[in-house]
Amino acid sequence: MDGQATPRAWELVLARVEADLRAGRLAPGDRLAPERELAAQLGVGRSSVREALRVLEVLGLLRTATGSGPTSGAMIVAAPRGGLSALLRLQVAATGFPVADVVRTRIALETAAVEVLAGAPDRDTASARAVLDAMDAEGLSVEEFLALDAQLHLALTEASGNVVAAAMMEGMRTAIESYVVAGAQAMDDWTATAARLRVEHRRIVEAVEAGDGETAHRLVRDHIARYYADAGLAHPRNGEDTAW
Known part of the structure; x- marks a missing residue:
């Protein structure tokens, strides 16, 4: 045997x-x-x-x-994205993922996505811009704001054209939202934090639209890592960009 x-x-x-x-x-x-x-x-x-x-x-x-x-x-049929996202969501729900691993994976996926998007001659940021505008609405609850936040990051990843990265981001979305909401509740001044996040989001999109992939990469990395650090959750070791 x-x-x-x-x-x-x-x-x-x-x-x-x-x-x-x-x-x-x-x-x-x-x-x-x-x-x-x-x-x-x-x-x-x-x-x-x-x-x-x-x-x-x-x-x-x-x-x-x-x-x-x-x-x-x-x-x-050639449409595996929905299945991959669904299976990842189930895995997240069943076992949960360490916050630090989610952060590292997000940084790896999203920095690569914005860099590719910035370098694309036909880059399209219309969806991301629409979410930015929605995040400027008055009276948004913390949960509503952070749901839009997750949608913005997904929109940029989708716009990069990498369907695997987009499926992974969509599959992790529930985990991401749960962690960022928990982090927001631990912050002393959410109004100030939300204002800062709006500014950081627009700078990321502007860097992409300017074709500056290096700056977009850095801004996304710092944006994600800073939120988790400020919330007292987790952040990548030594500022590393990779998921591992």
Whole structure:
């Protein structure tokens, strides 16, 4: 015995789909073989095939339609972001992540995102600008302000065009909001802090719009690290930029 567990039947189906995708035998828009055919090819029960298809659908890699005809069955789709974000949100909810690790990961993802965005000839900051304007509204509660804060950071990451980074940011959003709200409650003068955050946000967006990736990188790093330090939470070791 080699000590390795025998793959469950539905895992064989997933492995087959993965292998076909890697080899180019399947691509987005293609339909999988019918359940009965897949079950026969792999020597597993149809219930195992259905279980594997449900997993792929949750992951955002598959869309299934019931009935008969050309539109029925399971089709490969190229939209994994929703599934990745959902799985990360579940992991955050189940185990929680150390605040320091969230901070380091945010800095790694967001500094890279704004640097790429600043260097893009067709950079688009319209969504970020809209959130900035919303954050200037009077009478925002702490929770409303910080929800917009999270949306701003996500908007900049999305605008960079890195769908994996955007999915990770979206998946961590609940964790981020919970930590920043806890931090805000520990601050003596939230009004002054919110005013400072508004200024820092606009400077970040302005640096991106000016095509100054180096400054945008530095501003994002300092912005995130300072908030966590001021809130008495956690911040990166020795000012490092990486997530680890």
